[in-house]
Amino acid sequence: xxxxxxxxxxxxxxxxxxxxxxxxxxxxxxxxxxxxxxxxxxxxxxxxxxxxxxxxxxxxxxxxxxxxxxxxxxxxxxxxxxxxxxxxxxxxxxxxxxxxxxxxxxxxxxxxxxxxxxxxxxxxxxxxxxxxxxxxxxxxxxxxxxxxxxxxxxxxxxxxxxxxxxxxxxxxxxxxxxxxxxxxxxxxxxxxxxxxxxxxxxxxxxxxxxxxxxxxxxxxxxxxxxxxxxxxxxxxxxxxxxx
Numbered sequence: 001x002x003x004x005x006x007x008x009x010x011x012x013x014x015x016x017x018x019x020x021x022x023x024x025x026x027x028x029x030x031x032x033x034x035x036x037x038x039x040x041x042x043x044x045x046x047x048x049x050x051x052x053x054x055x056x057x058x059x060x061x062x063x064x065x066x067x068x069x070x071x072x073x074x075x076x077x078x079x080x081x082x083x084x085x086x087x088x089x090x091x092x093x094x095x096x097x098x099x100x101x102x103x104x105x106x107x108x109x110x111x112x113x114x115x116x117x118x119x120x121x122x123x124x125x126x127x128x129x130x131x132x133x134x135x136x137x138x139x140x141x142x143x144x145x146x147x148x149x150x151x152x153x154x155x156x157x158x159x160x161x162x163x164x165x166x167x168x169x170x171x172x173x174x175x176x177x178x179x180x181x182x183x184x185x186x187x188x189x190x191x192x193x194x195x196x197x198x199x200x201x202x203x204x205x206x207x208x209x210x211x212x213x214x215x216x217x218x219x220x221x222x223x224x225x226x227x228x229x230x231x232x233x234x235x236x237x238x239x240x241x242x243x
């Protein structure tokens with residue numbers, strides 16, 4: 001395959017990086033285009049990435065801007081997102097590593113569950129790390145509220161340890177930014193914040209139900225973490241209305 005240059009910015013004002021895609025395997029197709037797992041050569045090194053090929057240049061630039069906005073706002077996104085010189089492709093960090101597996105879809109038939117990847121379900125999550133995870137996860141709704149971001153339920157990608165099933169640690173990132181953005185929903189602050197908490201809760205419940213042997217033991221903590229953040233955001237919104 002031919003070499004291409006990818007940039008961090010829409011105006012391509014940075015130097016960019018020249019890479020060659022040497023291996024490509026389709027992951028799935030969506031509204032905006034095709035996503036593939038690829039191996040990229042840059043200089044003498046080879047790296048795993050996700051390649052997104054968009055149906056239009058507008059979609060690619062739109063998602064890059066959403067990524068830059070989300071990153072600037074402090075939302076937890078992948079460390080790398082670069083757009084091609086022709087503006088129709090992008091490369092982004094892959095969630096799969098030798099240590100971690102990324103569950104990045106709500107469709108269990110295309111990598112949305114451990115079983116679809118040929119891996120066993122999780123028997124238990126390490127208690128302390130799960131408490132920390134819940135705090136950091138639902139905190140995204142607080143961060144989003146500051147810049148009026150909408151967070152759809154399919155935005156989060158989840159990570160779990162590849163070769164463990166007991167006392168597992170999990171993590172997350174906002175990986176699908178297609179519908180993430182400022183003022184996209186047209187809702188007022190109260191309704192948008194409520195929707196964001198609900199979206200995060202639905203996404204996490206879906207991940208837990210499909211990937212744990214006994215998901216019921218974690219539902220109480222998830223519901224309580226969501227309730228606390230929801231009430232905090234409601235109080236903050238009401239205080240702003242008063243003052």
